[in-house]
Amino acid sequence: xxxxxxxxxxxxxxxxxxxxxxxxxxxxxxxxxxxxxxxxxxxxxxxxxxxxxxxxxxxxxxxxxxxxxxxxxxxxxxxxxxxxxxxxxxxxxxxxxxxxxxxxxxxxxxxxxxxxxxxxxxxxxxxxxxxxxxxxxxxxxxxxxxxxxxxxxxxxxxxxxxxxxxxxxxxxxxxxxxxxxxxxxxxxxxxxxxxxxxxxxxxxxxxxxxxxxxxxxxxxxxxxxxxxxxxxxxxxxxxxxxxxxxxxxxxxxxxxxxxxxxxxxxxxxxxxxxxxxxxxxxxxxxxxxxxxxxxxxxxxxxxxxxxxxxxxxxxxxxxxxxxxxxxxxxxxxxxxxxxxxxxxxxxxxxxxxxxxxxxxxxxxxxxxxxxxxxxxxxxxxxxxxxxxxxxxxxxxxxxxxxxxxxxxxxxxxxxxxxxxxxxxxxxxxxxxxxxxxxxxxxxxxxxxxxxxxxxxxxxxxxxxxxxxxxxxxxxxxxxxxxxxxxxxxx
Amino acid sequence: xxxxxxxxxxxxxxxxxxxxxxxxxxxxxxxxxxxxxxxxxxxxxxxxxxxxxxxxxxxxxxxxxxxxxxxxxxxxxxxxxxxxxxxxxxxxxxxxxxxxxxxxxxxxxxxxxxxxxxxxxxxxxxxxxxxxxxxxxxxxxxxxxxxxxxxxxxxxxxxxxxxxxxxxxxxxxxxxxxxxxxxxxxxxxxxxxxxxxxxxxxxxxxxxxxxxxxxxxxxxxxxxxxxxxxxxxxxxxxxxxxxxxxxxxxxxxxxxxxxxxxxxxxxxxxxxxxxxxxxxxxxxxxxxxxxxxxxxxxxxxxxxxxxxxxxxxxxxxxxxxxxxxxxxxxxxxxxxxxxxxxxxxxxxxxxxxxxxxxxxxxxxxxxxxxxxxxxxxxxxxxxxxxxxxxxxxxxxxxxxxxxxxxxxxxxxxxxxx
Numbered sequence: 029x030x031x032x033x034x035x036x037x038x039x040x041x042x043x044x045x046x047x048x049x050x051x052x053x054x055x056x057x058x059x060x061x062x063x064x065x066x067x068x069x070x071x072x073x074x075x076x077x078x079x080x081x082x083x084x085x086x087x088x089x090x091x092x093x094x095x096x097x098x099x100x101x102x103x104x105x106x107x108x109x110x111x112x113x114x115x116x117x118x119x120x121x122x123x124x125x126x127x128x129x130x131x132x133x134x135x136x137x138x139x140x141x142x143x144x145x146x147x148x149x150x151x152x153x154x155x156x157x158x159x160x161x162x163x164x165x166x167x168x169x170x171x172x173x174x175x176x177x178x179x180x181x182x183x184x185x186x187x188x189x190x191x192x193x194x195x196x197x198x199x200x201x202x203x204x205x206x207x208x209x210x211x212x213x214x215x216x217x218x219x220x221x222x223x224x225x226x227x228x229x230x231x232x233x234x235x236x237x238x239x240x241x242x243x244x245x246x247x248x249x250x251x252x253x254x255x256x257x258x259x260x261x262x263x264x265x266x267x268x269x270x271x272x273x274x275x276x277x278x279x280x281x282x283x284x285x286x287x288x289x290x291x292x293x294x295x296x297x298x299x300x301x302x303x304x305x306x307x308x309x310x311x312x313x314x315x316x317x318x319x320x321x322x323x324x325x326x327x328x329x330x331x332x333x334x335x336x337x338x339x340x341x342x343x344x345x346x347x348x349x350x351x352x353x354x355x356x357x358x359x360x361x362x363x364x365x366x367x368x369x370x371x372x373x374x375x376x377x378x379x380x381x382x383x384x385x386x387x388x389x390x391x392x393x394x395x396x397x398x399x400x401x402x403x404x405x406x407x408x409x410x411x412x413x414x415x416x417x418x419x420x421x422x423x424x425x426x427x428x429x430x431x432x433x434x435x436x437x438x439x440x441x442x443x444x445x446x447x448x449x450x451x452x453x454x455x456x457x458x459x460x461x462x463x464x465x466x467x468x469x470x471x472x473x474x475x476x477x478x479x480x481x482x483x484x485x486x487x488x489x490x491x492x493x494x495x496x497x498x499x500x501x502x503x504x505x506x507x508x509x510x511x512x513x514x515x516x517x518x
Numbered sequence: 519x520x521x522x523x524x525x526x527x528x529x530x531x532x533x534x535x536x537x538x539x540x541x542x543x544x545x546x547x548x549x550x551x552x553x554x555x556x557x558x559x560x561x562x563x564x565x566x567x568x569x570x571x572x573x574x575x576x577x578x579x580x581x582x583x584x585x586x587x588x589x590x591x592x593x594x595x596x597x598x599x600x601x602x603x604x605x606x607x608x609x610x611x612x613x614x615x616x617x618x619x620x621x622x623x624x625x626x627x628x629x630x631x632x633x634x635x636x637x638x639x640x641x642x643x644x645x646x647x648x649x650x651x652x653x654x655x656x657x658x659x660x661x662x663x664x665x666x667x668x669x670x671x672x673x674x675x676x677x678x679x680x681x682x683x684x685x686x687x688x689x690x691x692x693x694x695x696x697x698x699x700x701x702x703x704x705x706x707x708x709x710x711x712x713x714x715x716x717x718x719x720x721x722x723x724x725x726x727x728x729x730x731x732x733x734x735x736x737x738x739x740x741x742x743x744x745x746x747x748x749x750x751x752x753x754x755x756x757x758x759x760x761x762x763x764x765x766x767x768x769x770x771x772x773x774x775x776x777x778x779x780x781x782x783x784x785x786x787x788x789x790x791x792x793x794x795x796x797x798x799x800x801x802x803x804x805x806x807x808x809x810x811x812x813x814x815x816x817x818x819x820x821x822x823x824x825x826x827x828x829x830x831x832x833x834x835x836x837x838x839x840x841x842x843x844x845x846x847x848x849x850x851x852x853x854x855x856x857x858x859x860x861x862x863x864x865x866x867x868x869x870x871x872x873x874x875x876x877x878x879x880x881x882x883x884x885x886x887x888x889x890x891x892x893x894x895x896x897x898x899x900x901x902x903x904x905x906x907x908x909x910x911x912x913x914x915x916x917x918x919x920x921x922x923x924x925x926x927x928x929x930x931x932x933x934x935x
Binding site: 044094136138139140182183185189193194196197204206212213214216217218219221222224225226227229231232233249252272275276278280317318320321324325377378379380381406408409411425444445446447448449450451452453457461464465466468469470471472473475476477478479480508515 | 606688697744920
């Protein structure tokens with residue numbers, strides 16, 4: 029095998045596969061591919077050797093084969109909205125941009141499925157299926173821009189995942205290009221396909237096992253009735269107590285979101301969603317289902333909120349009213365620009381009963397580090413998004429943000445939480461993996477990786493702690509063994 | 519690493535011998551903690567022994583006959599609740615816990631795992647994960663796949679690995695729980711699992727409409743499915759020469775009552791309505807028909823295709839079996855899912871060749887065809903899992919990575935892995 033493909037022949041070969049207009053190699057064109065939605069400083073940027081924009085699965089496979097010959101890593105990329113550095117090519121190589129594979133190939137109302145290419149934009153899929161009275165349930169905040177392929181890679185969530193589940197619950201099958209260049213289908217329309225659940229393994233694997241070239245997704249019927257409640261509280265504490273009470277009362281709303289005062293300060297003047305400016309926090313609660321149920325559940329939630337100290341409970345049933353209440357939530361990240369030039373958000377998850385204590389801790393950290401932190405998040409899932417507001421032009425501010433992050437993550441893990449609920453690990457949080465997983469746990473994940481990609485060609489340096497896949501396994505094992513034996517230095 | 523201590527531990531808990539598909543194991547061990555399970559596996563791997571994990575024993579006939587078994591590993595001593603936070607709606611439980619006992623504990627807090635797999639109350643959590651069976655509630659609640667949020671697995675390498683956690687949303691690393699689900703122990707033995715649990719519905723009712731023909735039952739079933747009534751389960755079944763359309767409704771008292779009334783009026787045919795406990799009982803009996811009964815020669819198969827073609831698949835199976843002199847005494851179809859589970863009687867002349875013939879016919883009709891139960895001698899040499907899946911070599915690599923000596927269940931899983 030020829031492992032030395034020079035730059036000229038690499039470009040020519042790529043152009044032969046996808047055409048001249050679909051290959052980028054000039055520094056100015058590559059600049060944008062050094063980034064994704066992650067924060068500079070939390071994720072190191074890196075420049076690819078080339079970017080190719082294929083339009084067919086065969087082209088993807090041919091690029092993969094070329095990369096193998098050239099001994100170059102491959103990084104698949106959708107819209108680049110990811111927040112954990114998953115699409116940043118840490119070791120250079122070829123970026124396969126899937127945005128030109130953006131066709132909805134089939135919508136099947138009777139089977140309740142859609143067959144889509146990976147570059148289809150999340151919201152566009154729902155817009156295409158709503159006339160058939162169906163929608164694609166995962167609704168990440170970036171849904172106007174992010175792609176289905178990216179959703180699959182990150183196992184994306186969104187507000188409505190509380191009731192409907194995350195991306196993994198909505199993927200029935202995938203056409204995948206494997207690191208050896210073969211194109212295979214995992215899963216499919218029929219239940220009972222034999223063997224391991226490779227679809228389950230692929231979803232959330234951050235582009236490290238295969239490149240999705242088609243996805244067969246489940247469509248969810250539109251509910252008969254939808255009700256949105258807005259409940260303002262004097263402080264975060266009572267809003268989070270209301271949240272845990274709703275969940276422990278056995279109610280599963282479609283969405284249960286919280287915004288704190290700082291978020292309201294950013295959002296309300298910009299979008300006039302009707303959030304009271306003096307509220308310490310608001311809960312935005314959506315219930316859906318058949319009309320009777322929605323009405324009854326709405327009343328129960330209103331009672332719980334009032335008992336927990338809600339200053340009022342406003343309800344919106346018409347589409348326009350509901351959209352307005354949601355607008356503030358969906359635009360929250362963008363509105364943060366009104367408060368500070370930069371923000372950095374985390375994605376930890378805690379057991380829902382730990383929400384009040386966790387939010388108190390976040391507030392402490394905010395004061396300790398003299399760093400404003402806004403909270404706008406999926407309270408019903410226990411999925412926090414503390415947003416640290418800062419100005420990176422001020423020397424040392426990024427470092428302070430990263431230190432505060434570490435404090436937040438440490439606390440969340442201590443109370444039994446997870447590093448990420450929906451954004452993925454990427455390179456951003458790979459250094460924290462040993463906080464939640466032992467060497468044995470990571471070894472099992474490495475077993476999965478090695479079964480698909482023994483050469484480590486797809487999206488290297490993601491998920492696993494730096495250097496893990498190339499030789500630090502033993503060191504980690506030794507460390508774990510030492511811990512077990514109670515030896516502190518080996 | 520295999521330790522002498524664990525060998526002693528294992529011997530202490532040694533029980534009677536056991537068998538799977540007629541293959542007898544010399545020894546049964548029932549380790550009492552996850553690390554001991556890993557030690558037993560590592561020991562076996564080092565000696566080249568084959569291990570068959572057994573939980574409640576409700577699905578022992580699932581899979582190809584084992585190539586060999588030296589040791590049966592009972593998980594029944596791994597049954598305790600590890601953590602249960604009713605206010606968080608999450609549960610962590612040992613693999614050896616019986617499904618019925620788990621539901622009882624959850625029930626005390628008005629919660630449940632919304633599952634109704636064959637095997638029922640006696641099946642263990644570990645067994646349900648290993649086999650990934652599901653029941654009619656899949657229509658509204660999905661399967662274990664949608665509830666499993668964390669897992670601990672003992673591997674033949676002698677280690678115990680964990681993945682996921684006790685939160686309902688988690689993308690910290692690969693989704694290992696889903697990889698292990700349905701892998702029949704071939705990547706390791708599940709020692710505990712974490713679940714998201716759900717509130718128990720306040721009320722339930724079942725409408726059963728009886729029809730003379732399949733066509734009428736399916737057409738009403740499809741219309742119900744396309745409508746807006748919230749159903750927990752929807753099945754079309756052949757029982758005692760009658761075609762039944764069964765709809766289960768769960769939820770708030772008034773809603774259940776209203777919906778049941780509307781569904782009954784809509785269905786036509788002979789209607790029977792069951793409420794509350796008797797509704798649950800009706801479904802328990804319904805699902806139990808998909809379990810083999812000890813000592814009989816019946817064969818149970820599951821076929822899958824496109825949901826919208828469920829009626830065609832069911833009719834096709836009945837007709838095709840008739841042409842090869844195979845009786846279909848009962849059949850359960852899930853129009854929302856596209857599956858048909860059928861009990862077949864191959865008669866006195868049943869044999870390996872006959873069963874292979876049945877499988878061929880079913881694979882011609884359906885996308886997937888799994889023989890869920892059959893007399894062991896008829897299964898010899900057949901891959902009961904049906905078609906070899908795409909990406910099978912990746913699966914072989916997985917097996918090689920996790921269990922290179924093929925210590926657990928050699929030959930029983932898809933493609934004789």
